[in-house]
Amino acid sequence: MTRVWQWNRPVTVREVLEDLQRERSIAYTTVMTVMDNLHQKGWVRREVAGRAYRYTAVSTRAAYAAALMNEAWSKSDNPAAALVAFFGMMSTDQRAALEDAVRMVRGDRPEVVPEESPLESTQSTAEGLPEAGTEETPEETQEEPVQEVPEEGPQEVAEGADSDPGAGR
Numbered sequence: 367m368t369r370v371w372q373w374n375r376p377v378t379v380r381e382v383l384e385d386l387q388r389e390r391s392i393a394y395t396t397v398m399t400v401m402d403n404l405h406q407k408g409w410v411r412r413e414v415a416g417r418a419y420r421y422t423a424v425s426t427r428a429a430y431a432a433a434l435m436n437e438a439w440s441k442s443d444n445p446a447a448a449l450v451a452f453f454g455m456m457s458t459d460q461r462a463a464l465e466d467a468v469r470m471v472r473g474d475r476p477e478v479v480p481e482e483s484p485l486e487s488t489q490s491t492a493e494g495l496p497e498a499g500t501e502e503t504p505e506e507t508q509e510e511p512v513q514e515v516p517e518e519g520p521q522e523v524a525e526g527a528d529s530d531p532g533a534g535r
Contacts, residue, residue: 370410371427376420 369382383397401421404410409430412419435452442448456464468474 367404367409367423367427367430370421370423374423376413376415376422378415378418378420380418 369385370377373381379394379398379401382401383392383394386392386397401410401412401419405412405419405421409424410421411424412421414420439445439448439452453461453464
């Protein structure tokens with residue numbers, strides 16, 4: 367997939383093979399199998415070009431990454447803990463990008479907050495909190511739903527002796 371995204375044009379198995387062989391030895395049939403698997407899973411479309419197929423990416427690299435993250439997160443027995451651990455691994459720049467993305471999904475705009483006296487600030491903060499012992503139900507929250515990434519996504523192709531993790535993705 368990496369080659370298909372990098373080139374951003376229809377590619378043949380032979381082109382991918384020749385590019386990969388600059389880095390390491392790999393069999394034509396291995397590349398052909400991976401490309402066929404990607405086609406069967408819906409990540410690339412193919413069209414006949416002479417005696418070969420030309421493969422084109424169906425989605426962006428960002429959508430692919432999102433599907434992988436969603437798959438991993440949804441399979442966790444404790445999704446909240448998995449997210450906390452994931453956020454803990456992020457750099458400051460990655461966290462800032464995440465915050466920007468959340469704002470975009472929610473449709474938030476930068477807020478201009480008027481200056482308040484310390485007393486007003488304390489009162490307004492306390493007013494917005496639920497009373498002790500009560501919990502907000504999902505119906506009470508004002509958050510907009512996040513669009514879900516389809517569960518059907520790319521599966522990792524079993525790596526053979528002549529394959530390299532990440533080389534064909």
